Amino acid sequence: MKSRRSPKFFEKVEIIDAGSEGKAVAKPEELVVFVPFAAPGDIVDLEVIKKKRNYFEGFIKHFHKYSDYRVVPECKHFGTCGGCKWQHLDYKWQLVFKQKQVKDSLDRIAKVNYPEIRPILAAPTPYYYRNKLEYTFSNRKWLTDGAPSSEKSEEEMSGLGFHLPGMFDRILDIDHCHLQAEPSNEIRLFVRDFALDKKLSFYDVRNHEGLLRNLIIRNTQKGEVMVILVVSAEDEIVITQLLPALKAEFSQITALFYVVNDKKNDVINDLELIHVAGDAELIEEMASPVEGFPALKFGIAPVSFYQTNASQAEVLYKTAFEMAAVSGEEKVYDLYTGAGTIALYFARFVKEVVGIEYVEQAVLDAAQNAKRNNISNAQFFAGDMAKVLDEAFVAEQGKPDIIVTDPPRAGMHPKVITQILAIQADKIVYVSCNPATQARDLQLLEVLYEVKAVQPVDMFPQTQHVENVVLLHKRV
Numbered sequence: 001m002k003s004r005r006s007p008k009f010f011e012k013v014e015i016i017d018a019g020s021e022g023k024a025v026a027k028p029e030e031l032v033v034f035v036p037f038a039a040p041g042d043i044v045d046l047e048v049i050k051k052k053r054n055y056f057e058g059f060i061k062h063f064h065k066y067s068d069y070r071v072v073p074e075c076k077h078f079g080t081c082g083g084c085k086w087q088h089l090d091y092k093w094q095l096v097f098k099q100k101q102v103k104d105s106l107d108r109i110a111k112v113n114y115p116e117i118r119p120i121l122a123a124p125t126p127y128y129y130r131n132k133l134e135y136t137f138s139n140r141k142w143l144t145d146g147a148p149s150s151e152k153s154e155e156e157m158s159g160l161g162f163h164l165p166g167m168f169d170r171i172l173d174i175d176h177c178h179l180q181a182e183p184s185n186e187i188r189l190f191v192r193d194f195a196l197d198k199k200l201s202f203y204d205v206r207n208h209e210g211l212l213r214n215l216i217i218r219n220t221q222k223g224e225v226m227v228i229l230v231v232s233a234e235d236e237i238v239i240t241q242l243l244p245a246l247k248a249e250f251s252q253i254t255a256l257f258y259v260v261n262d263k264k265n266d267v268i269n270d271l272e273l274i275h276v277a278g279d280a281e282l283i284e285e286m287a288s289p290v291e292g293f294p295a296l297k298f299g300i301a302p303v304s305f306y307q308t309n310a311s312q313a314e315v316l317y318k319t320a321f322e323m324a325a326v327s328g329e330e331k332v333y334d335l336y337t338g339a340g341t342i343a344l345y346f347a348r349f350v351k352e353v354v355g356i357e358y359v360e361q362a363v364l365d366a367a368q369n370a371k372r373n374n375i376s377n378a379q380f381f382a383g384d385m386a387k388v389l390d391e392a393f394v395a396e397q398g399k400p401d402i403i404v405t406d407p408p409r410a411g412m413h414p415k416v417i418t419q420i421l422a423i424q425a426d427k428i429v430y431v432s433c434n435p436a437t438q439a440r441d442l443q444l445l446e447v448l449y450e451v452k453a454v455q456p457v458d459m460f461p462q463t464q465h466v467e468n469v470v471l472l473h474k475r476v
């Protein structure tokens with residue numbers, strides 16, 4: 001290649017893998033090329049641009065053959081919206097490529113012995129599975145008709161939807177999103193049309209002007225809905241007209257809030273949420289892993305963390321619980337506990353649970369959730385895992401028999417791994433949303449732990465993401 005910028009063309013290249021980052025992979029002349037919206041088995045002409053020292057990005061210029069793994073995407077926004085990068089792959093093939101992602105990570109990164117990977121647990125509903133979506137208002141809507149923005153009116157440039165990939169200031173106005181059940185789309189369209197009708201301004205993220213910033217919609221499996229409208233300033237029309245009209249139009253809204261955010265960033269956790277109508281939180285239920293016990297109830301306040309696919313979260317936790325094979329006498333540590341959901345899922349069937357999490361509000365939610373479910377053998381601690389989980393903490397809380405760990409995508413900090421190796425619990429159940437970092441951590445744990453079971457779970461259909469649960473036993 002001459003320079004980073006000058007494109008190169010390759011003809012009749014076969015796409016060979018689905019990739020783990022949402023872009024498929026081709027290898028013309030041994031170059032590693034990532035290709036968005038391609039499918040393994042496609043034969044295409046590619047324009048290739050160098051992105052980094054060791055990889056390239058390719059754009060499909062012409063199709064010679066369409067892959068047999070393809071289906072027609074459900075969503076008209078596919079290809080522009082950054083949300084569901086695998087919609088063009090048949091769901092059964094998405095599952096195959098997710099299973100392969102787990103295997104590749106174990107083989108190439110972990111390089112440890114492991115038993116046969118169990119078949120991935122598919123999501124029963126491959127669409128409309130999310131319980132939370134955040135939409136953004138913008139005065140710089142992405143124009144799909146090719147016309148220059150200078151020819152458009154303010155109204156025509158106002159949109160409510162998702163950021164375009166890689167463009168912080170452009171929003172794709174969404175007609176219909178297939179990720180969250182109704183009335184999610186109906187609510188978004190109602191708010192957008194009401195705002196346009198009343199000439200309320202949509203946010204200008206470059207100049208930090210405009211009234212309407214974000215619309216967050218959360219729901220439960222039972223169909224209760226929470227709406228949070230984020231505005232840049234108090235506004236009479238919003239308070240006296242828009243919010244009451246929204247509540248009157250949708251009986252499903254059981255919790256309605258607004259929040260004034262005049263900061264440059266979109267974070268609302270540090271702001272006062274103004275409760276407009278209904279309840280202060282949603283209640284999500286999760287069936288007990290053991291028959292005869294009541295379902296757990298979790299409170300979801302506007303900024304609380306909860307797994308975004310509630311029904312598959314149940315499958316994920318059940319997998320972790322069954323792998324742990326508890327006798328009832330164990331002390332369990334739940335690392336990265338969030339709002340305490342895994343800890344509380346285990347609590348009724350073990351002696352004691354200890355959860356650690358660095359978001360203080362989540363720890364308060366966890367304690368509240370324990371109370372709500374009459375669970376008294378659970379304790380929660382706030383702080384950075386690498387600092388909290390030290391020798392003194394273990395001496396104080398007692399050595400765990402089982403460690404459940406569910407870290408963020410980056411995996412566990414090396415200090416946490418060192419501490420886990422020092423604790424020497426009999427079993428570890430490692431729940432991960434990133435098989436690559438999980439595999440790296442399994443490699444580090446290998447000195448003391450062997451992999452006994454591997455169970456991928458699909459929490460996010462239409463995307464490349466896969467969750468993986470691994471059971472480790474201390475070597476004897």
Ligand SMILES: C[S@@+](CC[C@H](N)C(=O)[O-])C[C@H]1O[C@@H](n2cnc3c(N)ncnc32)[C@H](O)[C@@H]1O
Pocket residue numbers: 305306307336337338339340341342356357358359362383384385386406407408409433
């Ligand atoms: C993948 S989520 C798991 C949440 C929870 N187990 C669940 O199933 O709902 C990871 C959690 O780790 C927390 N976290 C991230 N980095 C952390 C750190 N360094 N120390 C403690 N907690 C951390 C995040 O706030 C988040 O709640």
